[in-house]
Amino acid sequence: MANDLLSSMHISAAGMSAQRTRMDIVSENIANAESTRTENGGPYKRRQVVFQAVAPQQPFSHVFNSAFQSDKHQSVKAAYIAQDNKPFREVYDPSHPDADGNGIVKMPNVNPVQEMVDMNGAARSFEANVTTMEASKRMFLKSLELLR
């Protein structure tokens, strides 16, 4: 019985962690919006997180029970970090050390506005997960109050 609430808290935690990964990548993109050099050579390429729904890690009893019931709730994880292969932004700046023969500098394909929108989305989704976790916790505490 309590397993459902505990596993839902774990799912919220996984959601929060996935959203935090997304936030990390957004800050990385914003921080590197002007980086014209990387270790692999060439300007920085925008990165983005891909989420995936997965079956949550569960204790044995839950696995045992779920063999008899078919309600499996899905957790979430940041599956991988994809690179955005959009063309680089080209800026005319002959004085830049990384400018080519025509004075064109290739800047990262990061659009700060897009990153801001993504950041807001990550923050809102994180809050939604926090609210859910608080709700599950409150339900759990109410169950404990029965013992008093």
Added chain:
Amino acid sequence: MDMLGSGFHQLKSALIAREKMQGSITSNIANADTPNYKADTRNFAEFLAAQNNLSSHSKASTTNPRHIADTSASSLLGGTIYQQEDSRKMDGNSVDIQSEMARMSENQLMHELSMKMMSGKISGLMNAIKEGR
């Protein structure tokens, strides 16, 4: 044997169903940004029916399709129907975060109500055991 009455078992099933429903809403909210995730839109009546089938204590089971199903529980405790909507997002995700939040609040309040009713039953029994002292 049944000191607490059959209502107690109904409440127990309702509470377990509420907790399972909380799990389903949680995974919908956690996967609100997952591409191609399809929201779990089962309502409370379905969770309760599944729970009652599992512990067919206080509910008449229908073993023949011509039997009339006992719908007393689902008509008493909840029964809002959420319809599966087609995805409106580009990434094939069908979670509506606002409606999930609303369902979660409703679920939480109903859980609290069932919990209050249950502790009322328990304190009534305790009162009888202590002979009203």
